[in-house]
Amino acid sequence: MSKLPSTTSAQIDIFRLLNEVGIIHQLSSSAFEKTLPHGLTVAQFSVLNHFTRLGDGSTPAQLASAFQVTRGTMTSTLKRLSDKGFVEIRPNDADGRSKRVYMTDGGRAARADGITASTPHFARIVEALSAEERKMILPLLEKLRIWLDNHR
């Protein structure tokens, strides 16, 4: 008769918490993506948005690190953005192994369209939680995210 490890209620809480997180992620990102124009995916839009907020010219490896994805994943996302003409990938003069990624005018326009199209969507979701609830949940999520990031 083999025996399974005993599971505490705290572990069950964590399991349920991560389960809810998974469902929320799936529902919210698929809804968000449906609002995006130009066939942009969330991953593609996020890269364009990153450039607008923090400036372009990053290397693929820096982007992969910023988005917590592998370099292979970033290669693929950048290729799709480049095929659409939204970014330009040029050699990195400072390092022959590396490249630099720049947003094109088309990319800037697509990002702006994406903001315009998705803003009403986020405005609606706001009503899902009260201002107090939103203020309460954000630091908790940050704390969990940081813990997970530090323990992998």
Add this chain to the structure above:
Amino acid sequence: MSKLPSTTSAQIDIFRLLNEVGIIHQLSSSAFEKTLPHGLTVAQFSVLNHFTRLGDGSTPAQLASAFQVTRGTMTSTLKRLSDKGFVEIRPNDADGRSKRVYMTDGGRAARADGITASTPHFARIVEALSAEERKMILPLLEKLRIWLDNHR
């Protein structure tokens, strides 16, 4: 001069919230999956676990609905479980279009191995948040999940 829609701080909260949720999901599910034996993925393990908790014999459509994925996605997950011999898919006598899914002994054993292997993992994550914080965050996530589910 075109103008972007103005964005309220509440919308920024929601955007950041969903962003944290996305990162947490990515980090936690990839860490969880690494602990699973028999090449089980989170999606596959979740189906086996569902059967153990709630009994087997569901139709693929019922499972798709329970996990909030499309029927096509569930078809694919069930095929992989079936290829591994962890579930058996039989005709549904009550409905010729439909099928019923049953867990095999191998599936039960694989699920038990998965529990054994992942329990220490969840035991460690518990320390990421205090008991109070875990109690606080869960209802908020549930509320958000339910809202998103009702508004798609």
Add this chain to the structure above:
DNA sequence: ACTATATAGTATTATATCAAATTAAATTGG
């Protein structure tokens, strides 16, 4: 200077996921 190691980007393979189209079976309406 040369070798060993590390890093950047890419290619490959496997899985999950959705959307849209397809097929078969059940249900409904006239």
Add this chain to the structure above:
DNA sequence: CCAATTTAATTTGATATAATACTATATAGT
């Protein structure tokens, strides 16, 4: 009772993702 509609499962095609392996370049240590 038959035609139209709905539902169940599957198939196909696209994208994201991780792992792994590979190539080219850079860096370090001797």
